[in-house]
Every structure is written in C-alpha cells, then in structure tokens.
Amino acid sequence: MTITVEGTYRQGGDNSVGQISVTVDLVVLTIRQGELCVLLVERGIPPYQGRWALPGGFVHEDEDLLAAAGRELREETGLAAAPGHLEQLRTYGEPGRDPRGRVVSVAHLALLPDLPAPVAGSDAAGASWHRLAAIAGPLAFDHGRILRDGVERARAKLEYTPLATAFCPAEFTIAELRGVYEAVWGTTLDARNFHRKATTTAGFVVSTGQRTQRVGRPAELYRRGDAEVLHPPLLRA
Amino acid sequence: MTITVEGTYRQGGDNSVGQISVTVDLVVLTIRQGELCVLLVERGIPPYQGRWALPGGFVHEDEDLLAAAGRELREETGLAAAPGHLEQLRTYGEPGRDPRGRVVSVAHLALLPDLPAPVAGSDAAGASWHRLAAIAGPLAFDHGRILRDGVERARAKLEYTPLATAFCPAEFTIAELRGVYEAVWGTTLDARNFHRKATTTAGFVVSTGQRTQRVGRPAELYRRGDAEVLHPPLLRA
DNA sequence: AGAATAGTGTCTCTAAGACACTATATA
DNA sequence: TATATAGTGTCTTAGAGACACTATTCT
Structure with missing residues (x-):
C-alpha cells in the first residue's frame, strides 16, 4: 500500500509527489577486547553480493524512524538498544546511492556494551562484529561513508x-570507562588524570559503594550520572 | 512517476516497499539589527491555514537532498546559500506529523548574512523575517520543534x-563578529576578551589590512580563516 | 614480600574572565 | 577638545597534562 499526499504541500510549491523509498541503516558500535567494533551483515544477493553492509531495512507504514531503527537492531542482533544508546545520525539521499532506484536512508547510531549474549542465534543470518581497524574491502552502497560519519559522531x-x-x-570501574575512551579515540590516556577528571566532572558518574573483586586493589564501581552534557568537556588532545 | 525498488533490500529483511513522501524543510537564520531572525512563510491553504511555517517542499526525482534544500532556499528567498552556510539538520518522520499522510522531512539549516537585497520580489508569496523572540502563535506541523532544534544547532x-x-x-570587523555571538547566544560578551580570543585562535579570522571608515577609531577588517574547527573552542558561559 | 592494580597530591602551563588603560578616528 | 569606538596589557583563577607517591588487594 502506498500513501499519497493530496493537494500542494504549500502554496508556491510544485506538485511533484516525491514518493521515495525510505530505509533506516544502523551503525552499531561496541567495544570488544579493547577494540572498537562494528556490526556488519554479509549481502547474499546483488547488488554488492558478497560485500559487507550495515544492517538496516525499510521503514514500516506507521512507524517512527527511531522505532524502525530499534526494530531493525532487535531483528539483526536479537538485542534491544535499552542498555546502550540509539540516536539518529544523518540522512543519505544521493540519487545514485542505490542502483535499484531512489532510496533515502535515515542512518542511526547505536552504542552498546559488550554483551555476554552473542549475536549468533538471532534472526540475522550473517551479522557479525568486525574490528574497525580490520575491515577488509569497501562496504556495499555508501555504507563506508555512513560508517565513517557514525564513528566520527561517536x-x-x-x-x-x-x-x-x-x-x-550498568556498573563499571573508572578504568573500564577510560578503556572506552582509549578504544574509541585510538589513544592512550593518563590513568591518574582521567580518574580525577571523570570523578570530579559533575553528574558524569556516581559511586555505588560497591567494589570489584579481582587481582590487585579493588576498584570502586560507578553508575552513570544524570548529566546530559559534560561541563567542562573532556577534549581530545 | 514513482520509482519502485524491486527485490528485497537485503536478505532477512521484509518486503514492505516503504514508499513515503520526502520533503526538505529549511530553518533559515540571519541577524537583523542585532537580533536573531528566522524566515517563515504564511500558509494559505489547509492544513494549518493562516499559520506560519518553515519554507520547504518536495524533493525532486533525481535531486540530492542538499541540492533540494538549496533550490527551495533560492525559490523562497531569491538568494543562494553561497555567501552563507547550508547543512543538513535532522530528519523528522513521526507518522502523525502531517495530517495528509506519511511525509518524512529532511530539515536543513541555513545561516545567511543580512543581505541588502530584501526577500520581497522573490517567488515566495509571503516569506518574511521574524525576530525569534517575537514569534506569535505556534508554527504549522512540527515546525516549532524543528526551529528549536535548528537554533540549538546554530x-x-x-x-x-x-x-x-x-x-x-565577506569582510567584517571583530565587533560585528562579536555581535553575531551575542545575538545567537542572547548574551553580552566582553569586547576586549573576545577580540583577543577571535584574533589569536588559529585560522578563525585573517586580517585584510583594510579598515572601516565610521565614527570612532577605524576597525580592522577581517575575512574568514581556513579553520574548520576552533581549537580551543569558544564556550558559552 | 612482591606483583598488580587503584587512587591521591603536587607542580607547571595554558587559557578564560575581569578590568584599567592606550590608540585613533570624527564632530 | 570632547566623544566614540578599537585594541592592548595585566592580574587572578580554573583546569589540563606530567608525574611521584600512597593504598589495597592477591599470590
């Protein structure tokens, strides 16, 4: 079924109906063994058969864009965005980006913890994690560009x-949090300065009173604070 | 004419064709007499007849999204984005946002200098500038939300x-540049500190050697530098 | 005791904010 | 000379980066 908009959108405008396929694509990032990883699916059919691509799919008729992205994430990974983060990234609509016709893709960015439940066993045939530094060939469509934009946004x-x-x-140590920064930025940070910074920036993290039990001195466990923005920011060198 | 995508988008996906109307809407900002202003058009037909709305329109069949935004800007204002700035803002696709049917709008943000050539005389019937602080009722559709997002992005x-x-x-004084910050942020800034900051941040502005001729000591004229990012940033209080 | 990891204290340097002062034009 | 606007210098303080040191666990 196709919904048609009747009447001019506004006076002075033209009447071309602009019916276009709308999809959502997902840049799903996580950190595994200290390395930034992205979730990719292998294309089984043309175009770009055999290439790796971002997970995604069509927006349903009565579905919000963010909801569509959440649904696709669930379908491809078997996991909700709940413990992580999901936001709109950017929309890609260059006429030639899909050889089959005009497709506008609203890309989304998902950040997930390294979940114990593996991706395998989900709906997605060939979804798998790839270290960002070790992606072999070019991705399908303009997904390489979308991936770059998503990583830069993160x-x-x-x-x-x-x-x-x-x-x-949900609960993490300051060292784990620092590991996130190091993996995403591809740098190393001074552990002492980072600790001071993270614990003194208002609303960044709150202590739980709990401690880890591993080798070495036990580390205090923290939870995310209620700040939406970091004041002052934690700038890259 | 409607383009139809044949075949599944990728394996494992569903087959709903997701045909949706795609438009571009524009948040066009400028500064007039020290106040941040937005370009609005008055709707002459339902829905939301009589309400103010953001300029915009349908994306053409073989047209890039940014190009569509540039075209709409030209049609509505008679002016190119050339001297200013145009970028994609965010995409709005809530199912109920247009009562006539499913319309996904890729909103764009345009920043323009206060051009001597007025908006009148252009294609747009009722496009006019409005002081942001003095917008009367709610805007049509979800344009109020889009406008807020655009202003916050700026x-x-x-x-x-x-x-x-x-x-x-193209050529401006440091005082004029400071006036932009004050208008957009709605604050006042220390003229002396701002001068130091603007002239010492690498690549922000470059001197032309020219000077203004007005009352008081002549001010040096500057041009935009080649920096894409300010290091360090110029943070709001 | 020794290894391993967590966390604190201190010094230096950069940059932001407050504000007095100097500079150069017009009326 | 008065007025108006442009631009510089100086002081204080917040915060980032470098790095020595202390703390608390396990083996």
Whole structure:
C-alpha cells in the first residue's frame, strides 16, 4: 500500500509527489577486547553480493524512524538498544546511492556494551562484529561513508557528553570507562588524570559503594550520572 | 512517476516497499539589527491555514537532498546559500506529523548574512523575517520543534566552529563578529576578551589590512580563516 | 614480600574572565 | 577638545597534562 499526499504541500510549491523509498541503516558500535567494533551483515544477493553492509531495512507504514531503527537492531542482533544508546545520525539521499532506484536512508547510531549474549542465534543470518581497524574491502552502497560519519559522531560525542557510559555495563570501574575512551579515540590516556577528571566532572558518574573483586586493589564501581552534557568537556588532545 | 525498488533490500529483511513522501524543510537564520531572525512563510491553504511555517517542499526525482534544500532556499528567498552556510539538520518522520499522510522531512539549516537585497520580489508569496523572540502563535506541523532544534544547532556550532562568519559579509570587523555571538547566544560578551580570543585562535579570522571608515577609531577588517574547527573552542558561559 | 592494580597530591602551563588603560578616528 | 569606538596589557583563577607517591588487594 502506498500513501499519497493530496493537494500542494504549500502554496508556491510544485506538485511533484516525491514518493521515495525510505530505509533506516544502523551503525552499531561496541567495544570488544579493547577494540572498537562494528556490526556488519554479509549481502547474499546483488547488488554488492558478497560485500559487507550495515544492517538496516525499510521503514514500516506507521512507524517512527527511531522505532524502525530499534526494530531493525532487535531483528539483526536479537538485542534491544535499552542498555546502550540509539540516536539518529544523518540522512543519505544521493540519487545514485542505490542502483535499484531512489532510496533515502535515515542512518542511526547505536552504542552498546559488550554483551555476554552473542549475536549468533538471532534472526540475522550473517551479522557479525568486525574490528574497525580490520575491515577488509569497501562496504556495499555508501555504507563506508555512513560508517565513517557514525564513528566520527561517536568520537565527538565522547568529548562533551557522558555517552561513553553507553559502552559500559550498568556498573563499571573508572578504568573500564577510560578503556572506552582509549578504544574509541585510538589513544592512550593518563590513568591518574582521567580518574580525577571523570570523578570530579559533575553528574558524569556516581559511586555505588560497591567494589570489584579481582587481582590487585579493588576498584570502586560507578553508575552513570544524570548529566546530559559534560561541563567542562573532556577534549581530545 | 514513482520509482519502485524491486527485490528485497537485503536478505532477512521484509518486503514492505516503504514508499513515503520526502520533503526538505529549511530553518533559515540571519541577524537583523542585532537580533536573531528566522524566515517563515504564511500558509494559505489547509492544513494549518493562516499559520506560519518553515519554507520547504518536495524533493525532486533525481535531486540530492542538499541540492533540494538549496533550490527551495533560492525559490523562497531569491538568494543562494553561497555567501552563507547550508547543512543538513535532522530528519523528522513521526507518522502523525502531517495530517495528509506519511511525509518524512529532511530539515536543513541555513545561516545567511543580512543581505541588502530584501526577500520581497522573490517567488515566495509571503516569506518574511521574524525576530525569534517575537514569534506569535505556534508554527504549522512540527515546525516549532524543528526551529528549536535548528537554533540549538546554530548555538552549539558557534562554540567549536568558525560558523559565526556565515552570518557576516565577506569582510567584517571583530565587533560585528562579536555581535553575531551575542545575538545567537542572547548574551553580552566582553569586547576586549573576545577580540583577543577571535584574533589569536588559529585560522578563525585573517586580517585584510583594510579598515572601516565610521565614527570612532577605524576597525580592522577581517575575512574568514581556513579553520574548520576552533581549537580551543569558544564556550558559552 | 612482591606483583598488580587503584587512587591521591603536587607542580607547571595554558587559557578564560575581569578590568584599567592606550590608540585613533570624527564632530 | 570632547566623544566614540578599537585594541592592548595585566592580574587572578580554573583546569589540563606530567608525574611521584600512597593504598589495597592477591599470590
């Protein structure tokens, strides 16, 4: 079924009906063994058969864009965005981006903790995690560009929001949080300065009173604070 | 004419064709007499007849999204984005946002200098500038929300990019640049500290060697520098 | 005791904010 | 000379980066 808009959108405008296929694509990032990873699916049919692509699919008739992205994430990974973070990234609509016709894709960015439940066993045939540094060939469609934009968005948002916590489990140590920054930015940070910074920036993290039990001195466990923005920001060098 | 995508988008996906109307809407900002202003058009037909709305229209069949936004800007204002700035803002696709049917709008943000050529005389019947602080009723559709998002984007980008120069003519004084910050942020800034900051931040502005001729000591004229990002940023209090 | 990891204290340097002062034009 | 606007210098303070040191666990 196709919905048709009747009448001019506004006076002075033209009447071309602009019916276009709308999809959502997902840049799903997580951190595994200290490395930034992205979820990719292998294309089984043309175009770009055999290439890796971002997960995604068509927006349903009566479905919000963010809801569509959440549904696709669930279908492809078997996991909800609940413990992590999901936001709109950017919309890609260049006429030639899909050889089959005009498709506008509203890309979304998801940040997830490294969940114990693996991706396998979900609906998605070939969804798998790939270390960002080790992606072999070019991705299908313009997904390479979308992936780059998503990674850059994540890198930038770590600076001025507490979003690094989306990569962590509900309770985490300062060292784990620092590991997120190091993996996403591809740098190393001074553990002492980072600790001071993270614990003194208002609303970034709150102590739970609990401690870890591993080798070495036990680390205090923290939960995400209520700040939406970091004041002052945690800038990259 | 309607383009239809044949075949599944990718394996594992569903087959709903997701045909939706795609439009571009524009948040066009400028500064007039020291106040931040937005370009609005009055709706002559239902729905929302008589209400103010953002300019916009349908994306053409073989047209890029940014190009569509540029075209609408030209049609509504008679002016190109060339001297200013145009970027994608965000996409709005809530199912109920247009009572006539499913319409996904890719909103764009345009920042323009206060051009001597007025908006009148252009294609647009009722396009006019409105002081942001003095917009009477609610806007049509979800345009109030889009406008808020656009203004917030502009406010944020002044912090860490040299985008304030998009509101200025090609050559401008430091006092004019400061006026942009004050209008967009709705604050007052210390003229002396701002001068130091603007002239010492690498790549923000470059001197032309020219000077103004008005009352008082002549001010040096500057042009936009080649920096894409301000290091360090110029943060709001 | 020794290894391993967590967390604190201190110093230096950069940059922001407050504000007095100097500079150069017009009326 | 008065007025108006442009631009510089200085002081204080917040915060980032470098890095020595202390703390608390396990083996």
